[in-house]
């Protein structure tokens with residue numbers, strides 16, 4: 001056959017309508033991309049393995065008999081039906097536990113299989129699950145989609161980690177876990193152990209930094225430099241991180257910044273050494289030479305080290321580089337409004353996309369903060385929706401309020417991992433964790449929404465309508481940074497205030 005297969009000759013899944021084939025058929029070429037394998041025959045036709053799995057994991061009230069159970073059937077008007085009411089779907093009851101669900105070839109359900117596998121992996125060597133790990137077994141066992149648990153255990157990494165913990169090859173502590181590899185899987189298991197109470201909570205990023213530090217210092221060959229950097233790390237960098245951790249989560253960026261401060265300090269010491277100097281013999285000319293070749297962010301990253309070294313008398317008093325921030329060019333107000341309009345109308349955007357875009361374009365929220373936001377920040381007050389970003393809460397103009405309340409009701413990632421109780425506005429895939437700020441940044445990129453530039457424009461527009469302290473309060477920004485921005489953009493409230501202002505009013509969008 002030549003050319004793409006189309007029209008009536010092409011098989012399709014009766015549920016998702018994607019092009020499909022029978023398992024023994026060759027893969028046809030179609031203009032629509034991936035061809036699914038049609039594995040089951042349901043009354044409405046052949047369906048693909050994905051739709052079958054979904055049918056076996058959908059529970060709720062049957063719209064025909066009213067019973068609360070598995071509802072794999074779909075009626076002609078989209079009704080959810082149990083297998084008895086739908087007819088012709090088969091029996092989904094596990095002969096072992098009596099529950100309905102996805103059944104493996106041997107007839108057992110995914111949860112029974114998962115339980116067996118976990119019992120085996122968590123066996124302490126006596127034929128019993130290690131007592132301390134029973135809560136872990138329970139928390140994985142009851143996950144809403146046990147098939148994803150089976151998939152997790154089908155790869156080699158996780159079973160090796162679980163076995164090592166169960167057999168006592170390493171201590172059942174944060175330190176013990178850190179001896180295991182690979183890192184990603186260890187982090188996942190650590191989150192699960194914290195979520196089920198086996199291990200005490202720990203600031204993950206502070207912990208990662210503490211894990212990273214000794215190896216990094218070890219690699220510094222010059223003994224004197226290593227000793228200086230160790231002192232700086234201990235008395236300045238770590239102390240600040242611990243202080244931050246006591247107040248709230250350290251977060252990805254702070255952890256990365258701390259490493260960057262150390263790397264820049266090491267780089268500066270090497271540069272001095274190349275020029276036959278040490279920190280104590282460093283002159284203004286040496287510092288200026290380094291500064292001349294450094295970018296703004298590099299200068300910023302070195303500052304904490306220079307300040308610390310000066311205060312401790314390791315560095316003679318010198319003029320420290322001050323660097324001026326490179327002004328970002330914000331998008332125009334017209335572009336911003338176009339983007340906000342797209343948030344309302346673009347059918348390709350999910351509810352989460354819309355909320356993310358609005359937080360950047362309307363409220364100038366940094367991604368770090370968005371990642372940490374809880375659903376409690378969205379407040380419904382009668383017909384009005386308010387956002388608690390700072391104080392006071394900010395009203396969300398219609399029709400955007402609805403986007404926020406809808407998103408809270410239908411967040412993703414609540415079923416994929418053992419993360420059913422997450423209160424994060426954007427739950428992550430890992431237990432008890434929010435989404436990573438990088439994921440948010442990538443999503444904005446995919447949506448074609450400029451993050452920093454969009455934020456800069458948003459904050460400028462807000463500053464034209466209310467005094468900086470009011471904007472700062474509403475958005476939860478530090479006062480100084482908004483004042484600074486106001487001053488730099490030359491658009492202070494004073495110049496624009498035309499008598500009328502309401503501190504709670506957000507900029508009005510042109511109707512259309």
Ligand SMILES: [Zn+2]
Pocket residue numbers: 013014015016017018036047048049050051052
């Ligand atoms: Zn399908």
Ligand SMILES: [Zn+2]
Pocket residue numbers: 062063064065066067081082083084085086
């Ligand atoms: Zn029924």
Ligand SMILES: [Zn+2]
Pocket residue numbers: 094095096097098099108109110111112113
């Ligand atoms: Zn079962």
